[in-house]
Structure formats: structure tokens, C-alpha cells
Amino acid sequence: MIYDVCVVGSGAGAGPIIYELAKKGLKVCVLEKGEAYKRADFSKDEIANARRDIYTPKLEEQYHTIEEFVDNEWTKFPTYETGWNFWNGSFLGGSSNYMSGFFYRLKPDDFKLASKYKQSKESNVVDWPISYEDMEPFYDRTEKVVGVSGEVSDYKHAEPRSSKNFPYKALSEHPIVKLVDKSFSSLGFSIVKTPRAILSEDVEHRSACYYSNYCGSYACSSGAKGSSREALIIPVLKTNNVDIIANAFVIKLNTDKNKKIKSATYINKNGNKKQIEAKLFVVAAQAVETSRLLLNSKDENFPNGVANNSGNVGKNFLSSSGGIISGTFDESIMDLKELMTPGLFVNRAIKDFYFTKEFKGGMVELVFDHANPIRRANSLKWEGNDLLIGKALQDKLHQVFTKTKTLNMEVFADWTPNDNSFISVDEKYKDKFGVPVANIRIGTVKEDLEVSNFLAKKAKALFEKMGAKDINSNISALPSQNLQAGGCRFGDNPKTSVLNKYCQAHEVSNLFVTDGSFMPTGGSVPYTFTIYANSFRVAEYIKENFEKLI
Amino acid sequence: MKRRLFIKFTAVSGLLFSSNLSFARNIPSDTLKILDEVYIILFPKTSTMPSAKEFGAIEFLVKNINHKSFDDYDKNLVLNGAKDFYSSFPSFLEISKEEKSKIIHDIVNTNDYAQTWLSKLIYYGFEALLADPIYGGNKKQIGWSSVNHKIGYPRPKLTYGLKV
Numbered sequence: 259m260i261y262d263v264c265v266v267g268s269g270a271g272a273g274p275i276i277y278e279l280a281k282k283g284l285k286v287c288v289l290e291k292g293e294a295y296k297r298a299d300f301s302k303d304e305i306a307n308a309r310r311d312i313y314t315p316k317l318e319e320q321y322h323t324i325e326e327f328v329d330n331e332w333t334k335f336p337t338y339e340t341g342w343n344f345w346n347g348s349f350l351g352g353s354s355n356y357m358s359g360f361f362y363r364l365k366p367d368d369f370k371l372a373s374k375y376k377q378s379k380e381s382n383v384v385d386w387p388i389s390y391e392d393m394e395p396f397y398d399r400t401e402k403v404v405g406v407s408g409e410v411s412d413y414k415h416a417e418p419r420s421s422k423n424f425p426y427k428a429l430s431e432h433p434i435v436k437l438v439d440k441s442f443s444s445l446g447f448s449i450v451k452t453p454r455a456i457l458s459e460d461v462e463h464r465s466a467c468y469y470s471n472y473c474g475s476y477a478c479s480s481g482a483k484g485s486s487r488e489a490l491i492i493p494v495l496k497t498n499n500v501d502i503i504a505n506a507f508v509i510k511l512n513t514d515k516n517k518k519i520k521s522a523t524y525i526n527k528n529g530n531k532k533q534i535e536a537k538l539f540v541v542a543a544q545a546v547e548t549s550r551l552l553l554n555s556k557d558e559n560f561p562n563g564v565a566n567n568s569g570n571v572g573k574n575f576l577s578s579s580g581g582i583i584s585g586t587f588d589e590s591i592m593d594l595k596e597l598m599t600p601g602l603f604v605n606r607a608i609k610d611f612y613f614t615k616e617f618k619g620g621m622v623e624l625v626f627d628h629a630n631p632i633r634r635a636n637s638l639k640w641e642g643n644d645l646l647i648g649k650a651l652q653d654k655l656h657q658v659f660t661k662t663k664t665l666n667m668e669v670f671a672d673w674t675p676n677d678n679s680f681i682s683v684d685e686k687y688k689d690k691f692g693v694p695v696a697n698i699r700i701g702t703v704k705e706d707l708e709v710s711n712f713l714a715k716k717a718k719a720l721f722e723k724m725g726a727k728d729i730n731s732n733i734s735a736l737p738s739q740n741l742q743a744g745g746c747r748f749g750d751n752p753k754t755s756v757l758n759k760y761c762q763a764h765e766v767s768n769l770f771v772t773d774g775s776f777m778p779t780g781g782s783v784p785y786t787f788t789i790y791a792n793s794f795r796v797a798e799y800i801k802e803n804f805e806k807l808i
Numbered sequence: 809m810k811r812r813l814f815i816k817f818t819a820v821s822g823l824l825f826s827s828n829l830s831f832a833r834n835i836p837s838d839t840l841k842i843l844d845e846v847y848i849i850l851f852p853k854t855s856t857m858p859s860a861k862e863f864g865a866i867e868f869l870v871k872n873i874n875h876k877s878f879d880d881y882d883k884n885l886v887l888n889g890a891k892d893f894y895s896s897f898p899s900f901l902e903i904s905k906e907e908k909s910k911i912i913h914d915i916v917n918t919n920d921y922a923q924t925w926l927s928k929l930i931y932y933g934f935e936a937l938l939a940d941p942i943y944g945g946n947k948k949q950i951g952w953s954s955v956n957h958k959i960g961y962p963r964p965k966l967t968y969g970l971k972v
Contacts, residue, residue: 299971302960305939306969310877313969318880472960479962600958631957635934644917645927647850648909652857659955 261287261501262804264522264536266508266551269352270789271542271773273486277403278797280494284804287501287534288491289524291543292349294504297488300479302472304630313477314345319690322546325699327678334697336687344546344698344739350504351477351487352544353740354786358474359455359483360607360623361406362783363397363791365417366390367613371672371779375618378703382574382675384778387750387759394420396791396798401425401453404484404790405461408453408605415612426458429467432602434665437592438624441723442606447716452605452623455484455787464488469601471629506532509693511539511555511564511769518768519564525691537808538800542773542793545575549681549745549775550696552756565746565763570756572681575698576744576780577737579706580620580669583717584627585726588662597663600629604665608716612782620671620709620782622717627664634659665726667717669733670782671709676701681745702735710735743774743785760799761792768808772796834874839890841901843869843929846893849912850926851933858950860933868936868945877968882928889925940964 262284265272272288280286292313306312322344323334337343346353367374369386377383398420400406407426410419428451442449456473459466464481473483481488494500505527512533514520519539526532541548549572553563563571587597604624611619627634638654639646646654673679678701683694714733721729749755752764761776763769772793774785781788800807835843847860860866873883894900897911915922936945938952942964946952952959965972 293971295971299969301962301964303940303942303964303967303969305935305943306964306967309935309939310968312877316877470960471958476960598956629958629960631938631952631955632934635938636931639927639930639934645923645930647912647916647926647930648852649854651930652851652854656854656856656955659957 259535261285261534261536262808263287263538263540263800264289264534265540265542266522267291267352267542267544267548267773268350268491268502269347269486269542269544269773270354270786271544271793272352272540273354273490274400274403274790274793275540275542275770275772275797275800276500277490277494278794278801280497280499282801283497283499285499285501287503287536289506289508289522289534290350290502290504291507292347292505294350294502295477297477297479297481300477302470302476302479304632307476308630309632311343311345314343314348317341317343320345320695321689322695323684323687323697325697327701332678332699334684334687342739344742346544346740346742350491350502351485354485355477355483355487356475356740357455357483357485357784357786358625360452360784361401361455361787362453362607362621363417364390364393364781364783364788365415365612368779368781369393371618378674378676378705380674380676380703382677384747384749384754386778387748390417393788393791393795394418396794397787399794400787400790403794404455404489405457405464406453406455406484407458409451411448411450413448413450413609415609424453429454429456429458429605430469430602431605432599432626433596434587434592435604435606437724438604438606438720441720442608444723445719447608447720448610450607450609452603452607454603454605457482457484463492471601474625474628475630503534507691508543508551509554509691511541511551513557513559513564513766517559517766519766529691538768538770538804540770540772540800542771544773545742545745545775546681546696546698548771548773549575550683550694552746553681553683554694560765565756565765565769567765568753568756570747570754572745574675574744574747574778575679575681576673576675576742576774576777577700578741578780578782578784579671579673579702579735580710580738581714581731581733583667583669583714583721583729583731583733584664585667585721585724585730586662586664586728587724587726591725594661608667608713608720611713611716617705617709618672618782620669620713622713623668623670625666625668627666631659665721667720669710669713669717670784671706671713672782673737673780674703674706675744675747675779676703679744698737700737707733707735741780741785743777743780746771746775747778748776749778761796762807770796770800835870835887836891838894839887840866840870842890842894843886845901845908846890846912846926846929847933849909850930851937857954858937860936862947863937863951864945864947865933865936868939868943869932871944872935875968882932885925885928886932889921889928892921893925942967
């Protein structure tokens with residue numbers, strides 16, 4: 259069978275394509291690297307979700323290399339040695355199953371940073387080939403189809419919206435927000451309430467959030483979270499236009515004499531190679547794996563990897579600069595019973611410094627430490643360089659768990675694309691299937707760290723105003739493994755970009771890339787919302803032009 | 809990590825090992841006895857917290873250490889550390905409770921290998937204390953209740969994310 263469309267991946271970049279094209283009546287095949295779990299398979303099991311490689315490949319078998327500048331040279335460190343895991347949910351719905359779902363749009367100036375702000379001399383920042391106005395209808399569509407709950411906040415940098423309100427009322431908030439809001443006001447910060455891709459009411463097959471206390475890093479057990487699986491794939495299964503092939507690890511895209519993709523080669527659960535043919539291919543395997551697939555797809559048409567005769571695939575990888583400031587709260591600050599209320603959201607952010615007059619700033623999101631008690635306990639076993647044991651360990655465990663709660667402020671600053679931030683493949687490093695793994699060089703520019711430190715000062719000031727204890731700052735230039743973008747940036751010039759403004763490969767007319775790879779810059783927010791919105795935008799283009807594209 | 813043997817202490821005769829651990833066929837019995845005794849020192853019963861024996865530190869380890877998802881490095885460290893510790897302190901199982909405790913307290917922050925090994929044992933002790941009881945520890949949810957942890961629902965029906 260030759261499918262109309264073959265989609266590689268099933269996360270946020272894939273979901274809107276699957277949803278829109280299946281509804282149009284096209285026959286869509288989805289190749290998902292991992293299992294096709296159902297909602298009933300998920301639980302709040304910390305061992306399976308957070309302590310073992312269950313929903314991601316075992317690192318000894320499938321890994322990445324992280325290339326860092328050490329002792330004056332770039333050195334590759336395999337992640338099976340360091341434990342720094344760059345897989346983010348290898349199963350139906352991808353990492354959208356695991357998100358915390360705070361959904362901020364990019365702002366109009368995020369689309370034109372090169373024109374608006376002075377850049378570091380190492381910067382490869384370019385303006386986007388589209389504007390906020392081009393993307394806005396699709397942010398709006400994402401809010402309605404995926405489902406976003408919240409209250410629109412009015413503040414200096416708020417972006418224009420075509421819909422006045424979010425489609426669903428805000429989720430319930432933790433009592434600590436009274437203290438947060440009071441402190442925001444004292445410091446002159448605008449109160450910005452966090453919109454979330456989590457339903458606050460029942461909608462069709464999805465039930466409202468039940469405040470499980472285990473949200474980020476866990477797949478949702480009510481369907482409230484707007485994962486690609488729940489919000490976009492399940493609703494179109496009834497069209498009978500979607501075939502999902504689980505445990506299908508795509509290792510190569512094969513081209514024909516017309517330099518179009520003819521088929522995808524994948525390895526199935528039994529380790530056998532299989533092929534799928536389709537008229538049009540959409541790759542959305544998350545940025546790192548998407549560049550890896552393109553770079554590994556070498557043939558006579560594309561000796562450096564498919565769509566890479568320009569040499570741009572893998573270049574200008576993006577993550578998020580920043581880090582976390584944490585503060586401890588106890589009954590000297592607020593009523594203990596209220597403080598210990600589980601599950602409710604803080605839903606506040608500092609966004610007054612998203613732009614400054616002098617430089618592009620960023621934002622700070624307030625979020626309680628994830629519930630995971632094993633991780634929390636393990637963070638308590640040290641006292642300086644000494645390992646606590648016996649009664650001292652037991653007493654500390656009891657005291658911290660029963661009397662305190664940790665609030666985090668997550669700092670998000672732009673990651674400046676530069677020549678030392680890219681994805682590559684290296685024949686010396688292969689996975690258990692013999693396929694070269696992705697190497698991620700993680701070079702940054704010093705200005706990014708300066709912005710993060712600037713934002714961290716604002717976060718610290720807020721903690722001090724709130725009366726938090728043990729304020730700890732962990733700001734660094736290292737990437738967040740769950741925030742990946744770039745590598746196949748879009749643009750009008752085929753010499754400097756991989757994709758055109760519709761995320762169609764300049765060099766391969768029936769190939770689209772719809773995960774975060776297309777982004778020339780990522781903004782100072784998590785990427786998921788923009789990936790969803792862009793994928794809806796591309797889906798509309800494919801829908802309207804399908805016959806011309808194949 | 810460069811391996812170094814533990815600092816030797818003078819052996820003193822004492823109590824006999826008394827736990828019933830005949831269910832553990834996947835770990836040598838001497839290794840298991842050492843781990844059991846060390847866990848009692850790492851996690852003693854207090855006025856607020858259960859002992860390692862009460863929450864099932866050893867039962868958890870026996871049930872899970874051979875699972876394919878258990879980290880190979882950790883497994884080797886846990887088991888080889890116990891063997892090396894025993895060869896450094898061959899009379900450990902016979903000495904008094906106080907003497908055992910003194911040995912562990914003396915080496916924990918003075919010997920790199922000991923600290924690395926004990927740190928790993930504490931980590932898996934936390935898993936035994938706070939993972940779902942389906943994994944063999946946290947007996948009758950004693951770990952969760954001791955620290956007032958609010959359980960997340962649904963709890964797992966099967967271990968290691970197996971499909972229901």
C-alpha cells in the first residue's frame with residue numbers, strides 16, 4: 259500500500275498533521291518509535307516514570323553524545339556514561355505526554371530578534387520568514403482544539419489575541435498564590451497567570467484535571483492534559499484513515515530519481531527492517547532525532563544526508579538557557595495545612611522582563627517541586643560533603659517532608675544560535691542497531707548566561723519578599739534536555755536554511771519537518787505551544803495544496 | 809572510580825545473624841547478610857520513621873536488582889561493595905550492634921569507596937521506602953505514611969510500566 263502521508267513521530271509536531279489530514283480524508287501512516295500505550299496503562303509510579311528507562315530507550319543500547327568544550331577542545335561524552343538523558347518520552351504522543359503544559363505564545367518581536375536587538379558577535383540569529391500575525395490564527399486554533407485553560411493577563415508585553423479569552427476557565431490555584439501576588443505587587447511586578455494545556459472541564463472523551471499531584475513527567479490519567487495522543491490522535495482514529503505502527507524506529511528516508519522521498523525504512527520490534535511507501539512525508543521526531551534521521555539518510559542524491567546538499571541540516575540547534583532558583587517554605591511563613599495542599603497549580607510567572615530596552619530578556623515560571631518522593635529524599639542525604647546516615651538521616655527526612663515545601667522558579671532565556679550549537683552524526687558512535695547516534699554540541703554565547711543571571715536576580719528578590727528560606731540558585735549555560743529546537747531552520751534562502759516558510763524542504767518537495775526543528779530562534783518560553791501552532795499552520799498548507807505537492 | 813578496599817578494623821565477636829532471608833536466591837547469602845545488617849544502621853527505627861527491616865529494604869533489593877532496567881553499574885557497586893566490605897571486616901556479622909554502627913560511622917565520610925557504596929545503598933533504601941509497595945518495599949505504605957506523602961492515583965497495577 260502507498261499511503262498519502264507518512265508521519266515520523268507522534269508528538270506535538272506530528273499531532274496536528276495527523277489530525278487535520280486524516281479528517282480531510284487522506285490515508286495517514288504514523289511511525290512511532292515506542293509503544294502505543296492507552297490511558298489505562300498509565301499510573302503515578304515513580305519507579306517506572308522517573309527512576310528507570312521504561313518509557314525511553316535504555317541508554318546503554320540507544321544514546322546520544324554530548325559535545326562539550328573541555329580542556330580547550332570539543333569532546334564527545336556518551337550519555338550512557340554520564341546519565342544525561344536526552345530522550346523525552348518514546349511512545350505514542352511523544353514528550354507532549356510529559357509536559358507540565360504551561361502554554362505561552364511567542365510575542366511579535368520574537369519573530370524579528372535580529373532586526374530588533376543587538377546580537378552577540380557569535381550569534382547566528384535571523385528573523386523568522388513569517389510574522390506573529392501569520393502564526394496567531396494557529397495559536398488560537400491550538401487553544402481550542404488541544405484545549406487551554408486560563409485567564410488572560412494584561413501586562414506590558416502581552417501579545418495581541420484574536421479570541422478575548424481562553425476557551426476553558428482557569429485551573430484551581432494553590433493557596434500560596436495569595437502570598438505570591440502580594441509579593442509581586444510589592445515589587446511592582448505584573449501578575450501574569452499561567453495558561454495551561456490542561457482541561458478544567460470534561461470535553462468529549464477527556465475528563466477534567468483531577469489535580470493528581472503528579473503532572474509533569476507523568477502521562478495523564480484523565481486525558482485532561484493536551485498531549486498529542488489525547489487531543490489529536492485519539493479523536494481521528496474513528497475516521498479509519500490513520501494506521502499507527504508502534505515500535506517502528508525509522509532509520510532512513512529513501513529518495514527516487516526525482517529527488518523525492520519514496521519510502522521510509524524502519525526497524526520493528528523484532529529487529530527486522532521494513533519499508534513504508536507514501537506520497538508525502540512529514541518528519542517530527544523531536545529536533546535532535548529529526549536532524550539525526552536526515553543526516554543518516556544518505557544516498558546518491560544526497561551524499562551528506564537528505565535535504566542537506568546545502569550543509570544546513572543540524573545547524574543552529576536551540577535549547578533554553580536558564581536554570582532553577584528554589585526556596586523553602588514552612589509554617590513560619592504560612593499555615594502548614596494550606597502550604598501542604600497537594601496538586602493545585604501555582605500558575606504565576608514573572609514576565610515584565612521578557613524584553614528590556616537594552617537586550618532581549620526572558621521569563622520566570624513559578625512551580626512547586628514535582629511530587630516524586632524518591633528524588634526528593636535522595637536530595638537530602640548530603641550535608642555539605644558528608645553523607646548522612648542513621649538517625650540524622652531519618653530525622654532530616656521526616657522534618658523536610660512533613661514541615662516544608664519547595665517552590666521553584668524556572669528561568670527561561672533565549673538560546674542564541676551559534677556555530678558551536680548543532681546536531682551531527684559520527685560513524686564512531688552507533689546504537690545497538692548499528693545506526694550512528696546523534697551528537698549534540700552545546701556551545702553557548704556568554705550573553706545568554708548573563709540574561710539568565712539577570713532574571714535569577716528578579717526571582718531571588720521575589721523569594722526574599724515572600725520570606726522563603728534556603729534560597730538556592732542553579733543557573734547555568736547547559737541545555738535543558740526536554741527543550742529541543744532548531745537544526746532544520748526555515749527561511750526564504752535555500753543556501754542558509756533547510757525548510758521554506760511552510761516547513762517544506764527546499765531540496766525535497768514531498769518532505770516536511772514539523773517539530774521544533776524549523777525554529778530559527780526559540781523565544782524565552784517552552785516550545786510546545788509554538789510547535790503545535792506551527793504544525794496546524796503547515797497542516798493547512800498541505801491540505802490546500804496536497805495534489806500539487808505530491 | 810578507582811577502587812580501594814575499606815579500612816580494616818579489629819574484629820570483635822558478637823551477635824549472630826538472625827534474619828530469615830532464604831527467599832533471596834539471586835544474591836549470595838553472605839552478601840545479603842551484610843546488606844541487611846548495614847541497612848539497619850543506615851535506616852534505624854526512630855520515633856517518626858520506620859527501620860529498614862520494617863519498610864523492606866532488603867526485600868525490595870532482592871525483588872528488583874535483577875530487573876533489566878536496574879542500572880548495571882549500580883548493581884555491581886551494591887553487590888561488590890558488600891563483598892569488599894566483608895573482606896575488609898570479616899567478623900562484621902559477629903560483632904555487637906554498637907560496634908557495627910561504629911564501623912559504618914567511621915568509614916562513611918573518611919573512605920571514598922565506602923561513601924560511594926553507602927550512598928548507593930541509601931538511594932535504593934529510599935526507593936524501598938517510597939516506591940509503590942508493588943515493588944516489594946514500603947510495606948503497608950509505611951514509608952509514605954511516615955512522611956505524610958500524598959499518594960498519586962491511579963497506583964500501578966503492574967510493575968515497570970507493563971501494559972495493563
